[in-house]
Amino acid sequence: MADGGEVIGRVLGTQSATPLSFWVGLEPGKVVQLDEVVVAWREVPGRGRVMIAGVVTNVEARHEGASYDSDVFLISEGILPAAVVESAEVSVTRVEPEIYVPPLPGTVAERAGAGDRERALYFDVMERRIPVGLGRDGEPVHVNLEFLDGTRGAHVSISGVSGVATKTSFATFLLYSIFNSGALGAESANTKALIFSVKGEDLLFLDHANNRVDETARAAYRRLGLTPGPFGSVQVFAPPRPGDPNGVPHVSARTRDVGPFYWTLAEFCAEELLGYVFADNEDERAQYTLLIGQVAARLRRDAEQASDGGAVRVRNPDGGPSEVCRTYSDLVDLISDGLTDDAERAQWGGNLMGLGTVNAFLRRLRSSVRPLSSIVRGDLPPRRDRSISTSDAQVTIVDLHNLPERAQRFVVGVVLRGEFARKEGTGSARPLLFVVLDELNKYAPREGGSPIKQILLDIAERGRSLGVILIGAQQTASEVERRIVANCAVRVAGRLDAAEAGRAEYGWLPPAARARATIAKPGTMFVGQPEIPVPLAVEFPFPAWATRPSEAGGTSGGPALSPGSPSDPFSGLEEADEDPPPF
Numbered sequence: 001m002a003d004g005g006e007v008i009g010r011v012l013g014t015q016s017a018t019p020l021s022f023w024v025g026l027e028p029g030k031v032v033q034l035d036e037v038v039v040a041w042r043e044v045p046g047r048g049r050v051m052i053a054g055v056v057t058n059v060e061a062r063h064e065g066a067s068y069d070s071d072v073f074l075i076s077e078g079i080l081p082a083a084v085v086e087s088a089e090v091s092v093t094r095v096e097p098e099i100y101v102p103p104l105p106g107t108v109a110e111r112a113g114a115g116d117r118e119r120a121l122y123f124d125v126m127e128r129r130i131p132v133g134l135g136r137d138g139e140p141v142h143v144n145l146e147f148l149d150g151t152r153g154a155h156v157s158i159s160g161v162s163g164v165a166t167k168t169s170f171a172t173f174l175l176y177s178i179f180n181s182g183a184l185g186a187e188s189a190n191t192k193a194l195i196f197s198v199k200g201e202d203l204l205f206l207d208h209a210n211n212r213v214d215e216t217a218r219a220a221y222r223r224l225g226l227t228p229g230p231f232g233s234v235q236v237f238a239p240p241r242p243g244d245p246n247g248v249p250h251v252s253a254r255t256r257d258v259g260p261f262y263w264t265l266a267e268f269c270a271e272e273l274l275g276y277v278f279a280d281n282e283d284e285r286a287q288y289t290l291l292i293g294q295v296a297a298r299l300r301r302d303a304e305q306a307s308d309g310g311a312v313r314v315r316n317p318d319g320g321p322s323e324v325c326r327t328y329s330d331l332v333d334l335i336s337d338g339l340t341d342d343a344e345r346a347q348w349g350g351n352l353m354g355l356g357t358v359n360a361f362l363r364r365l366r367s368s369v370r371p372l373s374s375i376v377r378g379d380l381p382p383r384r385d386r387s388i389s390t391s392d393a394q395v396t397i398v399d400l401h402n403l404p405e406r407a408q409r410f411v412v413g414v415v416l417r418g419e420f421a422r423k424e425g426t427g428s429a430r431p432l433l434f435v436v437l438d439e440l441n442k443y444a445p446r447e448g449g450s451p452i453k454q455i456l457l458d459i460a461e462r463g464r465s466l467g468v469i470l471i472g473a474q475q476t477a478s479e480v481e482r483r484i485v486a487n488c489a490v491r492v493a494g495r496l497d498a499a500e501a502g503r504a505e506y507g508w509l510p511p512a513a514r515a516r517a518t519i520a521k522p523g524t525m526f527v528g529q530p531e532i533p534v535p536l537a538v539e540f541p542f543p544a545w546a547t548r549p550s551e552a553g554g555t556s557g558g559p560a561l562s563p564g565s566p567s568d569p570f571s572g573l574e575e576a577d578e579d580p581p582p583f
Contacts, residue, residue: 005110008032011040012087013105019092021054022102024109026086032056034516035136035537037112037120038090040103051096052103053112053120055534057512058089091510091534094120114139122531128183131224132174132527133538140224141538143490143529145183150429153489153530154464157440157480158473159506160494166522167473167494168199169547171436172206173540174471178434179394180226190431192390194419196412197399198438204254205546206395207234209553213544220541228544233394237261239375239403239411247380250402253549259385261398263414264310265331265378269303272296273376276417277368279409279450288361294349295335295361311378317347328376329369336362371404375411388415390433405442412443413452420455420468429467435459440472441479453481460487478503491528491535495520509535 008030015023024038032038039053063075065082074080090109095101096119103109110116117139118124129142147153156174158167175193178184184191197203209230221228236258238249249258263273274296278289302315306324313321314334325331338344339358390396398415400408419433437443437456444456459470460483472488474480478500485491491508496517500506506514508528513535517526523542528535546552 005039005113005116007108008038008111009088009109011103011105011107011109015087017102017105019052019095019100019102021057021089021091022052024088024090026088031086032059032088032111033136034059034512037093037117037137038088038109039112039116039120040090040107040109042101042103042107044099044101047097047099050099050101051094051116051119052092052101053094053096053116054090054092055120055536056088057091057510057534059086060088061086093532093534094122121536126531130174130177130181130183131226132177133525133540134220134223135536135538138223141527141536143527144531145178147489147529147531148178148469149184149432150464150467150469154469155460155484155488156469156471156490156492157477157485157488158471158492158494158525159477159496159500160473160475161497162475164495164522166525168203168436168438169523169543170492170494170525170540171438171471171473172203172545173543175395175434175436176231176545177224177226179231182225184432187431189394191394191434192431193395193434193436194390194415195395195397195436196415196438197397198401198408200401201251201253201399201549202547203397204236204251204258204399205549205552206231206397208546208551210542210544210546210551211553212551213542217542217544221544224541228541230545231395234397235259235393235395236397236399237388238399239407240377240380242374245380247377247383247386249399250374251399258399260383261388261411262375262377262380262386264305265312265325265328265376266303266305266310268328268331268376269299269312269314271414272300273410273414274299275451276410276413277372277406278364279406279413279452288357288364291349291357291361295339298348307378308382309378309380310382317344326378328373328378330378331376332365332369335365368406371407372410375403375407388418390419409443409450409452412437413450413455416452416455416459420458420463420466423466423468429465432467432469434469434471436471436473438473440474440484441476444472444481444484446479446481456484457481460484476500477505489530493517493526493535494524495522513537 009024009026011017012023012025034056036056038056039051042050044050062085063082064085071080075082112120123142126142126144128145130145131140132143133141135141158171160167179188195203207230213228218228238251238258240247240260240262241250247260249260251258275292278292303312306313311324311326313324316322322334325334338348339362388398400411444453459468477485485505498518501514501517509526513526523539526535526537
């Protein structure tokens with residue numbers, strides 16, 4: 001039954017009404033905007049009353065009675081009679097009961113009340129739902145958790161122009177909503193998130209309250225059923241500073257509660273991580289990929305740990321040990337010497353390769369020394385907290401922004417492989433692990449192959465059953481591997497480049513929504529999900545957690561920091577006025 005929505009007009013008879021779309025002529029003085037929900041009703045003989053509800057996808061205003069463009073001036077002066085007519089196109093989202101008939105011309109159309117809106121957008125059948133923002137009508141918009149947690153689907157794809165689309169801000173808000181909406185129930189405490197931070201240190205303060213959150217933002221959170229505040233359980237990892245003998249994390253703004261991450265040479269050899277050194281997209285098609293596997297196998301078989309810090313020796317063909325390798329550069333030199341020595345080359349597998357292939361392998365290997373030397377080590381004191389793990393906090397942030405791109409690829413590939421293998425080992429999809437990865441087009445490009453791309457494909461295609469959920473962000477979905485995007489049940493678009501918006505990957509956006517996406521302001525996202533045939537425009541609230549040092553207030557477990565106080569790690573950094581918010 002209708003819940004008493006406001007009458008806005010009647011179904012037009014000059015435009016064809018179908019079970020999938022119809023036009024509404026607005027009564028004088030009535031206004032509707034895009035994305036509002038409209039309901040019409042029809043009595044079907046023998047079947048009862050049918051609700052036909054949808055979302056406004058286009059609004060037009062015109063002079064009825066004008067024939068020429070110049071008539072507008074005559075009409076404005078009162079010389080030529082004409083009427084201003086406004087009409088709205090409604091794309092049908094739900095027919096209840098499912099008797100697909102069009103609304104009849106002249107039928108009263110209403111702005112949906114609360115109950116009809118819930119039914120029109122299928123919110124009434126979402127047993128577990130996640131608020132993702134407020135619609136244009138100021139009411140909450142939800143995503144069905146069953147399309148996020150693997151029950152009926154999984155994975156999220158977020159696209160948009162860099163610096164304008166607020167992709168990362170939306171991804172963190174989505175995580176906050178998942179953790180705090182209550183939809184996960186008792187599972188929330190054990191659900192984890194792994195975030196790779198590739199752009200500055202903006203994501204290193206999720207556990208600090210945002211001191212710029214005003215009452216308007218707080219009201220938006222309350223409207224969504226959320227309590228504004230920072231993330232409650234966060235751990236941060238960063239690579240060691242280059243040249244630092246103690247492995248101090250390479251961060252500048254956050255100086256407390258940050259652990260270094262690196263792999264020892266012993267781990268590098270035992271876990272066959274050499275393949276992730278050659279993680280560029282073109283390497284899978286190169287001739288030396290077989291040699292990579294052979295060298296990695298030799299290191300796994302013959303490398304022996306030589307110190308508590310993870311230095312290694314590699315057994316020679318005669319059984320004797322090599323010199324101790326304490327740095328990544330030492331290990332590269334050892335491999336290089338073995339492959340260029342005629343007597344030893346066979347032990348490294350080079351006898352199956354021409355010298356040109358061997359030299360190509362060595363050129364690429366030597367070029368990795370500078371990017372990887374700070375994160376593949378055998379010269380640091382032993383410590384237990386240097387391994388990236390998601391077990392100790394709800395949100396784990398891996399800071400990559402100070403690493404060269406090649407090292408970033410290595411870290412992403414190795415960490416994802418480890419977490420995916422851990423989930424495979426448990427044999428259970430619970431607890432869930434959400435992986436947030438920006439610049440997905442760099443790690444899983446459409447063309448070519450790499451070890452990282454293969455892991456991301458595994459996550460996209462098998463992660464649902466293992467409880468590994470990918471939240472991928474990219475500027476251009478058209479450049480991401482099709483199979484990954486196709487496996488994303490929830491698709492989100494912020495501000496889009498006009499050329500990118502025209503590509504087939506955005507076919508889930510109606511033409512009007514594509515056009516709007518090219519002018520969308522920061523904080524506005526278009527969210528598509530399987531149950532709702534029309535993507536919904538939402539505005540998500542300003543982050544309640546700090547997104548830069550100048551915004552950082554108190555942590556979730558402590559008082560606010562006073563700028564300039566001895567305990568303030570942000571003292572001396574830029575003031576807020578010099579550091580504009582993301583939107």
